[in-house]
Amino acid sequence: MRFVTRFAPSPTGPLHLGHAYSALLAHDMARAEGGTFLLRIEDTDTERSRPEWEAQIYDDLRWLGLSWPEPLLRQSDHLARYDAALAVLADRGLLYPCSCSRADIRAAQSAPQEGAPVAVYPGTCRGRSMESRRPGDALRLDLRRAFRAIGRAPLCWTETGPDHAGAQETRAETLIPLSGDPVLGRKELATASYLLASTLDDALQEISHVIRGADLLDFTALQVLLQRLFELPTPIYHHHRLIRDAAGKRLAKRDDARAIATYRAGDATPADVRRMVGLS
Numbered sequence: 199m200r201f202v203t204r205f206a207p208s209p210t211g212p213l214h215l216g217h218a219y220s221a222l223l224a225h226d227m228a229r230a231e232g233g234t235f236l237l238r239i240e241d242t243d244t245e246r247s248r249p250e251w252e253a254q255i256y257d258d259l260r261w262l263g264l265s266w267p268e269p270l271l272r273q274s275d276h277l278a279r280y281d282a283a284l285a286v287l288a289d290r291g292l293l294y295p296c297s298c299s300r301a302d303i304r305a306a307q308s309a310p311q312e313g314a315p316v317a318v319y320p321g322t323c324r325g326r327s328m329e330s331r332r333p334g335d336a337l338r339l340d341l342r343r344a345f346r347a348i349g350r351a352p353l354c355w356t357e358t359g360p361d362h363a364g365a366q367e368t369r370a371e372t373l374i375p376l377s378g379d380p381v382l383g384r385k386e387l388a389t390a391s392y393l394l395a396s397t398l399d400d401a402l403q404e405i406s407h408v409i410r411g412a413d414l415l416d417f418t419a420l421q422v423l424l425q426r427l428f429e430l431p432t433p434i435y436h437h438h439r440l441i442r443d444a445a446g447k448r449l450a451k452r453d454d455a456r457a458i459a460t461y462r463a464g465d466a467t468p469a470d471v472r473r474m475v476g477l478s
Contacts, residue, residue, distance in 0.1 A: 200406060202406045206399075209249075212457040216441040220438065236267065240395065261458070262468050271399060283398055294325075319380075335385065341374045342370070353368050353373070
């Protein structure tokens with residue numbers, strides 16, 4: 199198998215040490231296997247994506263010593279392809295429009311008869327038809343129908359990460375209560391969710407190994423489901439540890455003190471960053 203992996207940041211803020219670790223690890227693993235490291239810009243969040251943040255991504259990664267083939271894939275150039283995929287799922291009766299806000303979902307989950315976690319969508323709009331979609335509605339995948347479409351077979355994939363190595367498997371009765379029906383089309387018209395766009399792009403770019411943080415582990419089964427629905431190959435997944443602050447909190451883009459650009463502007467070297475994230 200040809201080893202191809204990617205680092206896929208969103209240009210919505212400065213990259214921090216957690217991004218540095220993920221990008222360096224993916225780059226190192228690809229190099230060790232004689233493979234290819236790709237950079238992908240996931241800029242479907244049109245409200246928060248900025249050209250200056252995208253330019254800084256390139257500067258930060260090149261300063262770290264990383265390189266990648268050109269031209270790279272920018273998701274904003276592929277919106278029509280994502281829309282076509284949504285149309286396929288809609289034609290198969292697997293999507294429905296949803297007008298629920300986060301507050302609506304929290305209110306529904308707090309009802310006495312509901313025992314699921316607050317984050318799980320309770321299916322309030324599941325009975326709606328696509329013809330009832332209004333501007334501002336999201337598009338959700340009906341997981342029950344999706345599993346019936348693949349024959350209710352278990353979802354299987356391989357993990358090589360430090361905490362979840364080996365063959366993995368999940369079934370409808372396990373996944374549905376934990377995830378609820380996921381959003382595939384955001385409320386902004388013609389905007390695919392991360393879940394859908396990333397799945398389609400991994401196939402388009404022939405990604406063999408997805409290397410990313412453990413915070414995205416829960417997306418994996420849903421992406422494998424989409425791969426089955428579209429008859430796409432399933433990569434090997436490697437979910438790495440997260441870089442945290444002194445209090446044990448996962449780093450965020452708003453944490454400018456740990457931004458790569460802050461270290462670039464100071465006296466730090468790329469080798470120093472490698473030591474900070476445990477890669478030296």
